[in-house]
Amino acid sequence: MSVLVLAEHDNSELKSATLNTVTAATEIGGDVTILVAGSDCGAVAEQAAKVAGVAKVLVADNAAYANMLAENTAALIVELAGDYSAILAPAMANGKGILPRVAALLDVGQISEIIAVESADTFVRPIYAGNALATVQSSDSVKVITVRGTGFDGAAAEGGSAAVEAISNATDAGISAFVSEQVAASDRPDLTAAKVVISGGRGMQNGENFKLLEAVADKLGAAIGASRAAVDAGFVANDMQVGQTGKIVAPELYIAVGISGAIQHLAGMKDSKVIVAINKDEEAPIFQVADFGLVADLFEAVPAFEALL
Amino acid sequence: MKVLVPVKRVVDANVQVRVASDNSGVDLNNVKMAINPFCEIAVEEAIRLREKDVASEVIVVSVGTKACQEQLRTALALGADRAILVETDEDLQPLAIAKLLKAVSDKEGAELTIFGKQSIDEDNGQTGQMFAALAGLAQGTFASEITIDGGKLTVSRETDTGEQTLTLNMPAVITADLRLNEPRYASLPNIMKAKKKPMDVVTPADLGVEVTSNIKTLKVTPPAERAAGIIVESVEDLVDKLKNVAKVI
Numbered sequence: 001m002s003v004l005v006l007a008e009h010d011n012s013e014l015k016s017a018t019l020n021t022v023t024a025a026t027e028i029g030g031d032v033t034i035l036v037a038g039s040d041c042g043a044v045a046e047q048a049a050k051v052a053g054v055a056k057v058l059v060a061d062n063a064a065y066a067n068m069l070a071e072n073t074a075a076l077i078v079e080l081a082g083d084y085s086a087i088l089a090p091a092m093a094n095g096k097g098i099l100p101r102v103a104a105l106l107d108v109g110q111i112s113e114i115i116a117v118e119s120a121d122t123f124v125r126p127i128y129a130g131n132a133l134a135t136v137q138s139s140d141s142v143k144v145i146t147v148r149g150t151g152f153d154g155a156a157a158e159g160g161s162a163a164v165e166a167i168s169n170a171t172d173a174g175i176s177a178f179v180s181e182q183v184a185a186s187d188r189p190d191l192t193a194a195k196v197v198i199s200g201g202r203g204m205q206n207g208e209n210f211k212l213l214e215a216v217a218d219k220l221g222a223a224i225g226a227s228r229a230a231v232d233a234g235f236v237a238n239d240m241q242v243g244q245t246g247k248i249v250a251p252e253l254y255i256a257v258g259i260s261g262a263i264q265h266l267a268g269m270k271d272s273k274v275i276v277a278i279n280k281d282e283e284a285p286i287f288q289v290a291d292f293g294l295v296a297d298l299f300e301a302v303p304a305f306e307a308l309l
Numbered sequence: 310m311k312v313l314v315p316v317k318r319v320v321d322a323n324v325q326v327r328v329a330s331d332n333s334g335v336d337l338n339n340v341k342m343a344i345n346p347f348c349e350i351a352v353e354e355a356i357r358l359r360e361k362d363v364a365s366e367v368i369v370v371s372v373g374t375k376a377c378q379e380q381l382r383t384a385l386a387l388g389a390d391r392a393i394l395v396e397t398d399e400d401l402q403p404l405a406i407a408k409l410l411k412a413v414s415d416k417e418g419a420e421l422t423i424f425g426k427q428s429i430d431e432d433n434g435q436t437g438q439m440f441a442a443l444a445g446l447a448q449g450t451f452a453s454e455i456t457i458d459g460g461k462l463t464v465s466r467e468t469d470t471g472e473q474t475l476t477l478n479m480p481a482v483i484t485a486d487l488r489l490n491e492p493r494y495a496s497l498p499n500i501m502k503a504k505k506k507p508m509d510v511v512t513p514a515d516l517g518v519e520v521t522s523n524i525k526t527l528k529v530t531p532p533a534e535r536a537a538g539i540i541v542e543s544v545e546d547l548v549d550k551l552k553n554v555a556k557v558i
């Protein structure tokens with residue numbers, strides 16, 4: 001029995017979500033193979049080979065996979081599927097786009113965003129914005145699964161010495177093409193991997209005021225997140241949205257500023273270790289999940305907080 | 310160009326659901342139901358395409374119990390032209406739903422199918438991609454903007470790091486993200502008109518689709534509750550607690 005893990009990467013760097021997925025793969029059991037599908041992605045393959053607990057790295061280095069188009073990448077995985085009892089990917093934009101396609105082509109079900117492995121065929125996943133946890137069992141011959149990073153510790157990035165094998169598959173379905181990408185440049189830690197996250201909501205009033213949060217983030221080495229209301233209002237970019245339909249985070253410390261605490265927002269952060277809420281409305285639901293709540297005007301409280309750090 | 314929009318009946322987004330006491334699922338008795346918000350965005354996008362004369366007809370389709378007619382009527386009131394209910398009392402998995410929708414699409418000859426990116430009940434986010442795979446079509450998931458020009462569809466998609474633009478051959482499949490558009494409200498005259506719009510009812514057997522599933526839900530449990538927190542009196546107090554009690558800064 002072996003498990004295939006689709007690497008999340010940008011052709012130069014292996015993303016940490018892959019490490020959490022390797023842990024889930026190890027818990028399922030069997031040899032773990034990482035598939036690096038990309039173009040000029042040799043550096044990623046080298047990093048993947050060093051991940052602890054990985055037996056083999058397959059590299060499909062071809063222009064067809066440069067942007068991990070779902071049509072091409074799914075076809076590649078289906079070609080390899082026969083050797084594996086489970087196929088896993090991080091529950092990120094790539095994995096969420098690709099794995100349902102893989103499952104449909106294999107005529108099996110797909111299990112989304114697992115947070116725990118009970119056994120090789122039984123998994124736990126949140127439903128209803130995390131208001132319930134479903135334990136599901138699959139009798140499919142191959143399990144196709146996306147993994148929520150917050151449910152699993154990352155495997156060690158160093159210490160392994162897997163064999164790297166180049167594969168020559170080059171499926172270009174020819175039905176989709178990459179045009180461009182706008183990557184929001186940031187020197188801050190990745191939102192889903194940061195130890196501290198400070199998020200702003202509608203209460204921030206505009207994008208300019210997010211500078212208040214940046215000043216705190218600079219001192220704490222934090223990533224900056226946002227509520228949907230803040231993103232919809234155009235204060236900040238969409239990749240900063242935390243919640244049921246945005247990013248799922250579980251840092252050591254989550255600071256919610258001017259966020260009311262709608263269920264859809266809580267779904268993305270309520271597994272954080274320590275939650276701080278700063279809100280001027282003492283009735284705001286965010287206080288129900290906060291370990292430390294401060295009822296205050298954020299425009300006074302945030303600068304004062306920053307000054308004390 | 311015919312546009313097909315699958316819509317799902319789900320618990321209203323404002324309802325805080327509770328796990329049933331026998332752990333079989335969530336308690337849906339007397340709970341307000343609605344069109345899945347992402348499906349509503351998909352319906353809106355299709356109607357806008359018809360208003361711009363890019364689409365000729367908008368067909369909404371739902372798979373589920375008779376009660377789904379309610380959500381199909383809502384979609385008709387928003388401006389869809391006609392509706393199809395694939396009626397079944399079985400609790401189907403995304404793969405089975407994708408197969409049923411593909412059978413409907415094949416019959417209708419839809420050139421574009423717009424899904425919501427996920428449903429807010431099961432949070433699977435699979436059906437659109439599965440449908441695209443079964444139909445051998447390109448997919449534009451998590452779409453925040455689409456334009457159609459000369460047999461090609463250009464889609465901007467929300468990714469983990471920003472935004473990506475792709476072109477897709479038509480026919481194509483889109484899954485709608487939150488920022489694709491802001492859905493309109495149905496006007497009273499349109500709600501009245503919707504009652505007269507056609508609604509076909511078919512069964513999975515009519516479509517010749519087998520709807521078995523190999524994934525079983527063993528139990529549904531409530532998530533761990535967080536221990537109650539405290540309200541701190543001042544910013545100084547907050548910093549002190551974070552440093553000395555929680556020890557996270």
Ligand SMILES: Cc1cc2nc3c(=O)[nH]c(=O)nc-3n(C[C@H](O)[C@H](O)[C@H](O)COP(=O)(O)OP(=O)(O)OC[C@H]3O[C@@H](n4cnc5c(N)ncnc54)[C@H](O)[C@@H]3O)c2cc1C
Nearest residue numbers: 201202203227228229243244245246258259260265280298
């Ligand atoms: C299908 C669907 C998916 C969704 N997905 C997400 C998601 O992924 N993530 C998400 O976040 N939301 C999501 N939402 C939206 C969610 O329901 C809420 O609307 C949203 O989270 C509200 O954002 P907010 O808390 O910033 O705004 P509001 O609810 O307007 O809250 C603003 C808060 O700021 C406080 N405030 C204002 N001024 C100040 C001040 N000067 N000082 C201190 N406090 C102040 C107010 O007291 C208030 O509590 C989704 C909704 C739907 C229907």
